[in-house]
Structures are given as structure tokens and as C-alpha cells.
Amino acid sequence: MERLFKLKQNHTNIQTEIVGGVTTFLTMVYIIVVNPAILSAAGVPFNQVFMATVISAVIGTLCMALFANYPIAIAPGMGMNAYFASVVATQGLSYQVIFGTVFLAGIVFIILSLTTLRETLIEAIPPSLKFGITSGIGLFIAFMGLKMSGIVVPNEETMVAFGDLHAPGTVLTLAGLFITLILMTWNVPGALFIGMVVTGVIGFFTGQLSFHGFISAPPAPVFFDIDISGVFSNGLYTVVFAFLLVTIFDTTGTLIGVAEQAGFMKNGKLPQAKSALMADATATTIGSMFGTSPSTAYVESTSGVAAGGRTGLTSVVVAILFAISIFFTPIIGAIADLSAITAPILIIVGCFMMEGLARINWKSFDEAFPAFAIILTMPLTSSIATGISIGFITYPLLKLVSGKGKDVHWILYLFGVIFVLQIVFFPAH
Structure with missing residues (x-):
């Protein structure tokens, strides 16, 4: 374990890595529910997307762990799933054809990852843009946490406004936020994860977190339900390029953001960048073959880094939990439905990334x-x-x-x- 992940060299240990992996998983587990919900609206069977989401996350995250040794998780990206659904709706084509565009984008992605182009790109980005990307992601995920929890709500006149502090979910979020902030101030190891556990317990006893069953048999995966020929017959080259472009820079930006926070950047360069980028390309390609939109490195990985995760062992823990999740869909659905558990973490991590x-x-x-x-x-x-x-x-x-x-x-x-x-x-x- 030490030789594979270089724990001492990265000033960490097995316990800390496990806590980091669990923390990252809990902050991004919502994708298991949200991604199938979005793509099923485009006609893709819910269970097919669910299994494809887990498969792409496990494969991509393991590749990241074993070949790049980074505590960065990979899964189908938010935004790209919505783009997938919009393309299906506007083009009037079957989802199999659009999966074909994702597959081709993934193949091109892999080819580019074998070259030095993407590494050159990361090295070419000036410090001001790198720090801007890191801070922007921080605000992005903090704002996401505020919206998820109801602390910030939509408003027609001002776009957003302060939420209702009498709403049970918002109150629970604030309670979890302040508990976690106190733990952070006291420098309690694993404060973010402990804060989520305490918030979940409070949610359970206040009736906001309930479980309807605990274990269920996983759905059967569907393989290669795609139509590549339809991509060429319908001239969907711009769609392929759009998926490729967004995936490349979404992942590159996230890698820079997480790497800056974890202290991996060396003289403006990201060691093992090619391996990290290849992990994402592989996940996108394989994910399309099972039935999901492009994958990306997850900004929620910053929560695991903040909890102490520094090596690929953190990512291995995330991958294992994703694999196990196919048997515990009732529990995962319940946790994903209660945003008050993860929203405080996103808000706090957003603060860390403003440095x-x-x-x-x-x-x-x-x-x-x-x-x-x-x-x-x-x-x-x-x-x-x-x-x-x-x-x-x-x-x-x-x-x-x-x-x-x-x-x-x-x-x-x-x-x-x-x-x-x-x-x-x-x-x-």
C-alpha cells in the first residue's frame, strides 16, 4: 500500500485517505440519482443510465488512482448530461445516435491524451488564469451548496434572494454548517466527514432523513446501445466537437483547481498530467458504451482533499463505494435527496479554494x-x-x-x- 500510493511521501496515512475517500463520495453521490433522472427525460432507460454512471465512475476513478495517484474522482459531469438531453430534444434523433457522438468524442479524447497537447495546455495557462479557475470553482461549488440547501433561492427581480430560514432543510443545513465550522476551528481530524455524519443523524431524528429499504438487487447493465453510423449520416460533427471541447476544459479546469488546493502543482506544471487526463478520456469512452454522457473530474474531490486525502488511495475508496452503491440504492437515494448533508461541505470547501x-x-x-x-x-x-x-x-x-x-x-x-x-x-x- 505504501509503495503503491507513496503515503509517507505525501504526508498521509491509510485512515486519513479512507476519510478523504468517504467524504468525496458522499459529496458527489448525488450524481447516481441526478444523472439517470436527466438522461431518462431524453428517453434513455433510468436503470441503464444508473449502471452506466456507476461503471464509468468506478473505471475512471480507479484509473486516476492507479496511474496518476491523485485523490480525484471521475464520474459523468453535470452540465454535459443536460447538454446531451438538449441535443436529443433539438436534433430529433434517437439517444443511441447521440451516444455515438459521445463515443467518438471519447476516442478523440484518448488520442489527444496520448500526445503532449493537453499537458502543454496546462503548462501554458498563466498563473492568473490558474488561480482564477481555482477561485471560480470555489465560488461555483459554494453557490451550488447555497442553492441546494435553500439558503439562496431564485427571485424574479434580483435573480436570487435569501431563503426561508423556517424551512426544515435550510435550518438543518445551517445547523450542519455551524457544527462543521466549529469542528474545523478546533482542528478536529476529518471534521468535514464528522460534520456530515452529525447532520445526517440530526436529519434522521427530525424526520427529514428516512430510509425505505436498505438493499436491492442491481439492474443489469446494457452494453453498446449506440449508433455510430448515425453520427456520420446526420453530420453531427459539431456535436462531437462540442462534447470534446467541454469535456477537455471542464476536466482540465477541475484538475488545476484540485491540484492547486492539494499542492500538486510544481512550477506551474501538473506531474502525471497525462495519466490523469487519460483516466477521464477512458471513463468518457466506456461510459458512452454503457449509456451515459461524458465523464469529468469532479470538483467535489476538493472536499476529500480538504479532509486530508492526498493520494490515489482516496480515489480507490471512492471507486469501491461507487461499486458497492449498486446494492444500496435505497440508502443512496435517501442521502442524495437530503442536500443538507452535503451542502455545508460545498460551502466550506468553496472558502478553501479562494486562497x-x-x-x-x-x-x-x-x-x-x-x-x-x-x-x-x-x-x-x-x-x-x-x-x-x-x-x-x-x-x-x-x-x-x-x-x-x-x-x-x-x-x-x-x-x-x-x-x-x-x-x-x-x-x-
């Missing part, structure tokens, strides 16, 4: 504004990919007009143009 703001040169406008644009856009559009797009567009533009164009890596100009085309012609929803 990089102090390292941005705010006195240099051409460095500051692109970072600001990313930080502003991610939570307001609920899209990591959109935030990255805005950053990649504004950074080279401002550098160019300020006479510093030669300081920008050529790949930033290339993707700046690509992102403009993507936003204009096929934005991801």
Missing part, C-alpha cells in the same frame, strides 16, 4: 480582469467550462492590445478563437 486570489497581480489589469471574469462567470452561469472560455478569450486579447502579445503561449490564441466559435455557434448548456 489563490491573494496570488493574482490585481495591479496589472491585463492579468486581473481575465481572472475576475472567470471568477464572476462560473457561479453565475453554473458552468466551469463557460468560465474557462471567458478567461481564454479575454487574456490573450488584453495582452495583445497592451503590447504584450509575445508573452502569451500560441495555444492560448488558438483556443481563444475556438472558444469564441463555440460560444457563438454551439454553447454548452
Whole structure:
């Protein structure tokens, strides 16, 4: 175990890694319920998506653990599942054809991951954008926690407003938040995980958390229910490109964010980047073969990192729990339905990820504004990919007009143009 995951070298131990894995799993387990719900609305059988979600998560996360040794979990991405459903609806085609586009995007993804292009991309991103991406993801997941818990609610006049503090779920969230904050202040090991357990216990005794059964037989998986020929006959090349583009930069942004928080970045570079990116590409390809939308590295991995997870052992724990989850769907459904258990963690982790703001040169406008644009856009559009797009567009533009164009890596100009085309012609929803 020590030799495989280098626990001492990463200043961690088995117990801490287990706590990190459990914490990450509990903060992202909602995808097992949400992903099938979204794709089933597009006509894909619920049970098929459920099994595909688990399979892609287990395979991708294990690849991340064994080949990259990072505490980063992979599963079908939020946003891309909604885009999948919207493509099925707008194109008027079968979901099998759209799974074909995901499969082809995954294959291209794998090919790119075998090259140095994606590693070059990570190294080419300037510090201001990296810190902006990290902080933007922090605000994104914190805002997600506020919305999930009802602390922030939609408002027609102001977009959002303060929620109803008399609502049981909101009260439970606030109780869990303050309990966890106290544990964090006292430097209690595994404070995030303990906070979730205490919140769950309170929810159970207040009648908000209930279980209708505990164990059920897993559904049978469906393999290769896709139509690749339909992709070519219907000319869905832009859809393939859209899936590829969003998956690449969603994952790249998340990898940077989690790696910065965990201290993995070395001189602006991410060691084992190729292996980490290949894990995501593999999960996307295999997931499409079983029936789910593209996979991505999960921002919720930051909760496991905050709980102390530093190696692939954390990811192994996540993968094992995903695999076991197919037998405990009633329990998982109940936990996923009570957002008050995970919302406090997302809010607190969001705070942790703001540290990089102090390292941005705010006195240099051409460095500051692109970072600001990313930080502003991610939570307001609920899209990591959109935030990255805005950053990649504004950074080279401002550098160019300020006479510093030669300081920008050529790949930033290339993707700046690509992102403009993507936003204009096929934005991801």
C-alpha cells in the first residue's frame, strides 16, 4: 500500500485517505440519482443510465488512482448530461445516435491524451488564469451548496434572494454548517466527514432523513446501445466537437483547481498530467458504451482533499463505494435527496479554494480582469467550462492590445478563437 500510493511521501496515512475517500463520495453521490433522472427525460432507460454512471465512475476513478495517484474522482459531469438531453430534444434523433457522438468524442479524447497537447495546455495557462479557475470553482461549488440547501433561492427581480430560514432543510443545513465550522476551528481530524455524519443523524431524528429499504438487487447493465453510423449520416460533427471541447476544459479546469488546493502543482506544471487526463478520456469512452454522457473530474474531490486525502488511495475508496452503491440504492437515494448533508461541505470547501486570489497581480489589469471574469462567470452561469472560455478569450486579447502579445503561449490564441466559435455557434448548456 505504501509503495503503491507513496503515503509517507505525501504526508498521509491509510485512515486519513479512507476519510478523504468517504467524504468525496458522499459529496458527489448525488450524481447516481441526478444523472439517470436527466438522461431518462431524453428517453434513455433510468436503470441503464444508473449502471452506466456507476461503471464509468468506478473505471475512471480507479484509473486516476492507479496511474496518476491523485485523490480525484471521475464520474459523468453535470452540465454535459443536460447538454446531451438538449441535443436529443433539438436534433430529433434517437439517444443511441447521440451516444455515438459521445463515443467518438471519447476516442478523440484518448488520442489527444496520448500526445503532449493537453499537458502543454496546462503548462501554458498563466498563473492568473490558474488561480482564477481555482477561485471560480470555489465560488461555483459554494453557490451550488447555497442553492441546494435553500439558503439562496431564485427571485424574479434580483435573480436570487435569501431563503426561508423556517424551512426544515435550510435550518438543518445551517445547523450542519455551524457544527462543521466549529469542528474545523478546533482542528478536529476529518471534521468535514464528522460534520456530515452529525447532520445526517440530526436529519434522521427530525424526520427529514428516512430510509425505505436498505438493499436491492442491481439492474443489469446494457452494453453498446449506440449508433455510430448515425453520427456520420446526420453530420453531427459539431456535436462531437462540442462534447470534446467541454469535456477537455471542464476536466482540465477541475484538475488545476484540485491540484492547486492539494499542492500538486510544481512550477506551474501538473506531474502525471497525462495519466490523469487519460483516466477521464477512458471513463468518457466506456461510459458512452454503457449509456451515459461524458465523464469529468469532479470538483467535489476538493472536499476529500480538504479532509486530508492526498493520494490515489482516496480515489480507490471512492471507486469501491461507487461499486458497492449498486446494492444500496435505497440508502443512496435517501442521502442524495437530503442536500443538507452535503451542502455545508460545498460551502466550506468553496472558502478553501479562494486562497489563490491573494496570488493574482490585481495591479496589472491585463492579468486581473481575465481572472475576475472567470471568477464572476462560473457561479453565475453554473458552468466551469463557460468560465474557462471567458478567461481564454479575454487574456490573450488584453495582452495583445497592451503590447504584450509575445508573452502569451500560441495555444492560448488558438483556443481563444475556438472558444469564441463555440460560444457563438454551439454553447454548452
